[in-house]
Amino acid sequence: MTELDSLPDDVRQAVAETRERVAALHAELPRWGLVSWTAGNVSERVPGADLFVIKPSGVTYDALAPERMVVCRMDGTKVEDWTSTGLNPSSDTAAHAYVYRHMPAVGGVVHTHSTYATAFAARGQEIPCVLTMVADEFGGPIPVGPLAIIGDDSIGRGIVETLEGQRSRAVLMAQHGPFTIGADGRDAVKAAVMCEEVARTVSIAQLKGPVAPLPQDMIDKLWYRYQNVYGQHAEGAS
Numbered sequence: 132m133t134e135l136d137s138l139p140d141d142v143r144q145a146v147a148e149t150r151e152r153v154a155a156l157h158a159e160l161p162r163w164g165l166v167s168w169t170a171g172n173v174s175e176r177v178p179g180a181d182l183f184v185i186k187p188s189g190v191t192y193d194a195l196a197p198e199r200m201v202v203c204r205m206d207g208t209k210v211e212d213w214t215s216t217g218l219n220p221s222s223d224t225a226a227h228a229y230v231y232r233h234m235p236a237v238g239g240v241v242h243t244h245s246t247y248a249t250a251f252a253a254r255g256q257e258i259p260c261v262l263t264m265v266a267d268e269f270g271g272p273i274p275v276g277p278l279a280i281i282g283d284d285s286i287g288r289g290i291v292e293t294l295e296g297q298r299s300r301a302v303l304m305a306q307h308g309p310f311t312i313g314a315d316g317r318d319a320v321k322a323a324v325m326c327e328e329v330a331r332t333v334s335i336a337q338l339k340g341p342v343a344p345l346p347q348d349m350i351d352k353l354w355y356r357y358q359n360v361y362g363q364h365a366e367g368a369s
């Protein structure tokens with residue numbers, strides 16, 4: 132009997148379903164060109180439990196599977212179970228756990244080293260809101276977070292201090308790379324994809340010099356439309 136086995140049936144079912152989703156979401160990072168080798172990671176809260184599921188550290192993306200996803204408590208410690216025995220959770224687990232403890236509305240966290248967004252992070256330069264797509268997805272510029280070393284709560288604290296109360300779901304941690312948050316893992320992955328997309332476009336645009344930001348009233352209108360009107364809203368229409 133492992134620790135995970137001792138949990139109620141509904142929690143074990145929720146853990147199994149979250150593992151399936153998180154394993155599938157990891158495939159999106161190489162698919163969209165956001166990571167190289169074993170860089171980056173995705174996590175998602177387990178609905179109805181003070182647990183989250185995260186990638187095992189240093190495992191290549193082609194070797195990731197639901198049963199290899201690591202289950203953690205909100206303090207970042209691993210829940211022992213027979214499927215992920217011997218697999219340590221991501222080296223960013225403390226950061227993900229800190230975000231979950233301090234931002235209750237966040238259901239998913241993603242970290243990548245995607246090239247263009249990481250270049251902005253290297254320079255400590257925010258991605259300015261010069262495109263309608265930046266206004267739609269991030270509601271303003273994508274901010275830079277503090278330089279923080281991996282291994283304790285520093286990165287997580289920097290993410291929360293930068294994003295709390297902000298529209299942006301992405302932060303460029305200085306000289307490290309982007310972290311994104313979302314209502315769930317898929318939402319956080321989308322934010323990572325769109326963060327890299329706008330970073331690339333803005334980088335190219337800025338080759339010819341600075342680009343003027345959109346007027347704030349337009350940013351506000353674009354953000355509202357995209358968050359509340361855009362797309363399909365009928366049940367199951369997505």
Ligand SMILES: O=C(CO)[C@@H](O)[C@H](O)COP(=O)(O)O
Pocket residue numbers: 169170171172186187188189190220221222223242244281
């Ligand atoms: O940024 C770093 C290392 O600096 C890490 O986030 C790696 O990018 C992925 O680490 P694991 O999730 O495989 O431990």
